[in-house]
Amino acid sequence: MRWPRPSGRFLVLLSLLLVPATAQAQGAPQMQTQADVDTVGVGDVVHLELTAQSGDAMPTDPQPGATPGFAVRGQSSSPSQTHININGNRIDRFGLNVDWALQAQRVGVFTVGPPSVLVGTARYASHAVTLRVVASGQAPPRAPPQPQNPMPFPQIPGFTPFDPWRGLFPGADPGGNERGGAVVTTDPKLALDAPAGSFYFLHAAVDATNVVVGQQVTLSVYEYLDEGAGANIEVDAADVRDPSAAELVKHSLLRDDQEATVAGYANVAGRLWKVNLVRRWALFPIHAGDLVIGPMSVTLLRPRNVAGSTRTTDTIHLHVTEPPAAGRPPGYALGDVGHFALETQVAPRDLEQGGAVSVHVELSGSGNVPASITPPARTDVEWLAPEVHEQMGNIGHDVFGGKRTFDYVVRVRRAGEVDLGEMSLPFWEPVLKRYAVARATLGKLEVKAAPAGAPPAAGQAPDEELLAGLPAPRDTLEGTVPSRAHLDDRPLVWLLGVGAWPAALGIAVAGRATGRRLSRAWRTRRASPASELRDRVTAANAACNGDDARACDAAITRALEAAAIAHAGVNVRGAVGDELVHQLEGAGVAGDAATRVAELLRECEAARFAPDSVDVPSARDRWQRAQGAIRQLEKR
């Protein structure tokens, strides 16, 4: 219901004369309630708007009051502050604008409200509004928003009963800023910590960063112009680059030919900036993940000291998930998010076998309205490709939506009563965070049998069966295959089963080779000259203790030869006389020792091969002398 204009004028006059004084005296806020329409269809959304102004404190905790017949789908609040300074007298005004989105649930006439707010510790209520709800699709079309001046004094721009001081000062702009500095009205929602550039900068914001696939994300791009700089700012229109959003479906919520609209004034780092809305898009993520909205950039032409510099917005990151799998209705298609309604019309209901009927389906709602719907396919009912028309756009309050109509031609090949079934569209309601299903029953058709011998209907080719030979369906689940461990998942199988055998063989081969090497080393050590000398000395001792003088001499000879090898490194076997002496002296043996060894060897040789028998004591004497010679060789 729109605010009645005559009453509005009366209220403006009344408030201009009375309200400021009462507001200051009593602290009761000035409140106004209105709805954007007074008649809606079931499923439609009506916006209930409450505006509250107080001079004492910021109105808080807005409540819509009773909403019979309606469900509250959302609420948005926008606080504002106005500080008026007249000749040193400061007047503060605190405002709160609340918008409730109410969705009609059933037909009837309902009194909604009164909405209320809390100011300080007291709660104040406005008045209730009466809304009429009719059947879905029967509500009168909404009038497009007209830029009207609701004020009774058109010669005072921006005059409002809730801010009677505004407009009384010639020269003040509609935003409430006066160059003389008397009135400053800023919107806290537009305030930023610091400007992103001098004179001019861009700022992008989204209404939500955690959404599901297909949920609307409203992107707003504002330009901030430094009001205090007094500079002429000009942007290069040929070098404006819009934000990139490759992984989101984009719909503009502003008209293509629409100029930038003033969003308000903001206080940024202590300076006053005029804020214009330059882009407002409805974006719909097409898949889950971390998606990116790229920056928007412009190039400045003026002021000249910043000409050529660019101003860009920040990159925005969205975290997109899928709606929950729990409770997901059959037939839900990912991305169908919003609130939708279906209506159908079927005509005619009676036809002949092979004839066709027209099915008109209207899909309306807000959000990511699907571009196609799946008809209820049945055997002997052929749905031809539909003709689609759409009326999509901003349906108010920056919500994208509208309606799409699908006009099908449905051919029926079977006689008798044919039930077309129902159209259904499951969707996810992001506000209520639940699934819902829009349904529309198509009803039944009476199909008369075609006369015998009648030619088949157009497009009907009974001889050509598509996908012939398909097997029959099964009606018993096989069961989940239990996840089992595989043999080769165990490291022991590879280590012991496959690797252990070659490893054992390798160990055996290596062990045998090592044993051979050790044995050879042992034998080599046992065959050394020193051990040979020890053996020969032992043998000589043993021989000299016996009765065989020849054996004794032979043992002495071998002991001396072994000593020459062990201590001098000279093999004296076969050498005689001076040759032997030279060999030993060449090896570093003293001359007398060498001569002594040579003499002993010669004596032993002579005794061994003498024709007469040799006495044992002389042999023992030689052994005594031989031991002395061996010691001399050892001391060399």
Next chain:
Amino acid sequence: MTARRQPTGRRGTTRPLLFFVSLFCGLCLLALAPPASAADDTAALFAQATLTLKEGRATDAIASYEALADRGVIDPVASYDRGLAYATRVRIGAEVPGDLGRAAHGFEEARDLTRDAKLADDASRALTVVRSEVARRRTRAGQPVEVDPGRSLGRTVAALLGEDTWADLAVGASAILSLGLFARWLASVPRVRVACAVAAGVAAPVLAVSVAMALAARHDRLGLREAVVVTASARPIDDRGIAMPSATPLPEGARVEIIEARGASSLVRFGTVEALLPATSLRDLAR
């Protein structure tokens, strides 16, 4: 004679006691009562899907089968029937683009998952019917008719035996090879040495092949991702996501190997061809 007064106090304490006992028992029954199980829900949904499929209501059947898949039900019969539902929708003339691909996906999945040879045969037969229709349409469009290039030689060999069989074979070949070499090393009888050498000579290549096949099968089981093309024309795209006009679209219903997933696109291998496809044109095969 004076009437004896009933002890009302006892009656007054019994009622609250009975009440609390009843309440306790009720709570116990509630606690012990089995919750509505997901299995019942699944069975009911499957029964509904099967009924609607038999009645020829293909769209309703598809919705139910897809709901089963959304709930994480992985069953070869559900996949098979889902493929049949999509194929039925094509057959009754209510085809939605991509139905043939989704039908092929259901049959491929059923063939992979099932332990029932009859079901595997039926799925293969249905797959042949669907791919024949795809090939027929591609012929009409003047596109290559190859819709199933088959698997590579290595995968085909690896699929000849089960993964565990390859592992068993590797263990046996390893043992025979080692024992043969060991015996040949120790034996002194020439005949035994020859026999051992022959055994080791046979076991060595068997060991190499079986180890390679077991490892390949294990790699496929753990790392292989396959999908089926579920759009009517999956045209390869470039790195920017723009369709390449000169590239030949991959056939609907083709089974491809996913080499790498890159967000909204996937690098796939189809036969010897590698191409980047939009992820939405593929549907992963459950394993």
